[in-house]
Amino acid sequence: xxxxxxxxxxxxxxxxxxxxxxxxxxxxxxxxxxxxxxxxxxxxxxxxxxxxxxxxxxxxxxxxxxxxxxxxxxxxxxxxxxxxxxxxxxxxxxxxxxxxxxxxxxxxxxxxxxxxxxxxxxxxxxxxxxxxxxxxxxxxxxxxxxxxxxxxxxxxxxxxxxxxxxxxxxxxxxxxxxxxxxxxxxxxxxxxxxxxxxxxxxxxxxxxxxxxxxxxxxxxxxxxxxxxxxxxxxxxxxxxxxxxxxxxxxxxxxxxxxxxxxxxxxxxxxxxxxxxxxxxxxxxxxxxxxxxxxxxxxxxxxxxxxxxx
Numbered sequence: 001x002x003x004x005x006x007x008x009x010x011x012x013x014x015x016x017x018x019x020x021x022x023x024x025x026x027x028x029x030x031x032x033x034x035x036x037x038x039x040x041x042x043x044x045x046x047x048x049x050x051x052x053x054x055x056x057x058x059x060x061x062x063x064x065x066x067x068x069x070x071x072x073x074x075x076x077x078x079x080x081x082x083x084x085x086x087x088x089x090x091x092x093x094x095x096x097x098x099x100x101x102x103x104x105x106x107x108x109x110x111x112x113x114x115x116x117x118x119x120x121x122x123x124x125x126x127x128x129x130x131x132x133x134x135x136x137x138x139x140x141x142x143x144x145x146x147x148x149x150x151x152x153x154x155x156x157x158x159x160x161x162x163x164x165x166x167x168x169x170x171x172x173x174x175x176x177x178x179x180x181x182x183x184x185x186x187x188x189x190x191x192x193x194x195x196x197x198x199x200x201x202x203x204x205x206x207x208x209x210x211x212x213x214x215x216x217x218x219x220x221x222x223x224x225x226x227x228x229x230x231x232x233x234x235x236x237x238x239x240x241x242x243x244x245x246x247x248x249x250x251x252x253x254x255x256x257x258x259x260x261x262x263x264x265x266x267x268x269x270x271x272x273x274x275x276x277x278x279x280x281x282x283x284x285x286x287x288x289x290x291x292x293x294x295x296x297x298x299x300x301x302x303x304x305x306x307x308x309x
Contacts, residue, residue, distance in 0.1 A: 043283065049276035056272045067277035076253075077261055077278065084257040088236035090172055095232060099180045100225070103187025104217055117188075121181045128178065132245035135174045139246075164254030167247045171255055175242060179235065183228045190224035191217060226297045233293065234286045258282050 266275030
């Protein structure tokens with residue numbers, strides 16, 4: 001009976017493993033079609049409308065770069081852009097350390113970890129509109145819970161939440177309450193990937209909990225920090241429903257952000273062309289910031305190096 005050459009068996013096995021490790025391009029076709037239909041096509045339509053004048057009813061009229069010229073000279077939009085920037089920076093500075101500490105803690109083996117983590121993740125099950133409505137009632141300076149608690153906390157009344165600073169603080173708190181669990185979940189998954197042998201070796205050398213966190217856990221979570229920051233920054237730039245329901249951009253224009261300006265321009269002022277220019281500009285800014293974060297942190301180069309190894 002003929003037997004296969006010993007040299008051919010490893011070659012065939014290697015070819016089979018290569019085929020299994022490299023899925024056919026056809027497998028990616030459904031994903032590419034989904035992305036093209038639900039992402040690229042709407043974005044292309046918005047880009048086209050940004051060069052037109054359209055009230056949402058008749059046929060769009062081509063106006064060239066008029067909307068973009070107006071966008072660059074719009075003082076109200078510049079103020080809204082500043083508010084969006086402040087909200088984005090404050091959101092990152094507030095949510096990142098809290099989510100990081102909660103995620104690392106929930107990755108441990110505490111007896112209460114499972115119960116506390118399950119309760120803390122409940123905001124992820126609620127819609128943004130429901131969250132905003134609940135907190136709007138709680139933070140009402142006249143009839144909400146804050147009106148009852150303010151005197152006990154040393155405030156004369158709860159009118160501080162009606163000031164620009166108070167309204168922005170309320171928005172930051174509500175957004176943090178809603179989205180910190182998501183980022184904590186990311187950090188929890190990343191912390192569980194840190195090899196226990198590193199912590200055991202550090203503990204044998206006398207390193208305490210804080211030292212192990214700064215020297216082992218945090219460096220190992222670098223990729224998770226980058227991914228969480230990108231999601232957080234892009235999400236902060238596109239927040240809309242929570243701000244609309246909670247403060248409606250007030251008091252005055254203290255919490256008026258770019259997405260809210262685009263909404264009011266398009267659906268209240270019926271200037272869909274100009275609203276599309278604002279929305280498309282926001283997409284460009286968010287994409288640029290995301291790419292900048294990835295490049296500055298070296299995430300892309302580090303990922304390519306690991307693949308090469």
